[in-house]
Amino acid sequence: MDDGIVRHYSGDGDLADAISEALKRAGKDPASLTxxxxxxxxxxxxxxxxxxxxxxxxxxxxxxxxxLDIGSGLGGPARTLAESIGCHVTGIDLTPAFCAAAAALSRWVGLSDRVDFRVGDATALPFDAASFDAAMTVHVAMNIARKDRMYAEARRVLRPGGRFAVYDVLQGEGGAVNYPVPWARDPSISHLATPAQMEVLLADAGFKILAIEDSTEASQTWFQDMAARMSAQAPAVTFQAFLGNDFPAMGRNQVINLRERRIRTVSYICEA
Ligand SMILES: C[S@@+](CC[C@H](N)C(=O)[O-])C[C@H]1O[C@@H](n2cnc3c(N)ncnc32)[C@H](O)[C@@H]1O
Known part of the structure; x- marks a missing residue:
């Protein structure tokens, strides 16, 4: 396990408690959330x-x-799938504090029967071959140097013909990333692939790429809209709950990194 990554994401103390307290301060009842x-x-x-x-x-x-949701974090993407489609989602994540909070948040919104979360490493998945109909990974591979192993593992646990959706931050053509960013405070745990490398990595792992979507411009617009929304009314709880006081600087750097094309956001829809 990579302690640097776990330390980066863990925050101080019990994350579910911190989120619950922030929601209560904003007048929300954790017992009646969606x-x-x-x-x-x-x-x-x-x-x-x-x-x-x-x-x-x-x-x-x-x-x-x-x-399967590889690098499931606090479980939001897994719950969104379970809630909107009704499917079952297993999340796996390296950070124990995130897995514990993901389970608590799922209880609060009544989705515990459709999601479960396990601590584990994307490059050595604890599942049998062909155990899943589909898999996704969202903003995770930026922390993983051995992407060849990560994608080979995703291919192994998918049934033949199953879909694999990858949505990640990639190295852009505009130069080195400005730190801190939400996935790393310095380059030691940051490993960005370029768009060209991604196509080779996914093909080498045995995937057929069905569609590629570069959402970099939409990501810039999303940050602008979020800034406007936050100045109108700040959300009850933000990533600051675990990223701490570095969070505002991380957000500013994301905007600059996107604008200067130091990073790109790209998704790949693949078939095993
Ligand atoms: C930016 S968060 C994204 C979380 C989630 N996918 C989402 O979109 O809400 C990155 C996540 O990747 C996890 N991660 C990093 N390296 C990993 C690895 N080798 N195996 C499993 N999870 C990993 C981190 O613990 C963290 O939860």
């Missing part, structure tokens, strides 16, 4: 819940699908 109420903290990626719903539709899921 998955959408948590989206400002548990969809930990650019373009939030909307991006997850796009992947859900591209994966051609049904209520009977068994789905």
């Amino acid at each position: 998955a959408a109420d948590l989206a400002s903290v548990d969809e930990f990626h650019i373009r939030g819940r909307k991006a997850t719903l796009e992947l859900a539709s591209a994966m051609a899921l049904t209520a009977g699908s068994q789905v």
Whole structure:
């Protein structure tokens, strides 16, 4: 396990408690929340819940699908799929504090029977071959140097013909990334692939790429809209709950990195 990554994401103390306290301070009752109420903290990626719903539709899921979410974080994407499609989602994540909070948040919104979360490493998945109908990974591979192993593992656990949706931050053509960013405070745990490398990595792992979508411009617009929304009314709880006081600087750097094309956001819909 990579301690640097776990330390980066863990925050101080009990994350579910911190989120619950922030919600109560904002006048929300954690006992009567919907998955959408948590989206400002548990969809930990650019373009939030909307991006997850796009992947859900591209994966051609049904209520009977068994789905794997690789690098599931606080479980927002898994719950969005479970709630909107009715499928079952297993999340796996390296950070124990995130897995514990993901289970608590799922209880609050009454989705515990359709999602479960396990601590584990994307490069050595603890599942049998062909165990899942579909898999996704959202903003995770930026922390993973051995992407060849990660995608080979995703291919192994998918049934033949199953869909694999990848949505990640990639290295852009505009130069080195400005740090801190939400996935790393410095380059030691940051490993961005370029768009050209991604196509080779996915093909080498045995995937057929069905569609590629570069959402960089939409990501810039999303940040502008979010700034406007936050100045009108700040959400009850944000990623600051675990990223701490570095969070505002991380957000500013994301805007600059996107504008200067130091990063790109791209999704790949693949078939095993
Ligand atoms: C930016 S968060 C995204 C979380 C979630 N996919 C989402 O979009 O809300 C990145 C996540 O990747 C996880 N992660 C990083 N390296 C990993 C690895 N080798 N195996 C499993 N999870 C990993 C981190 O613990 C963290 O939860």
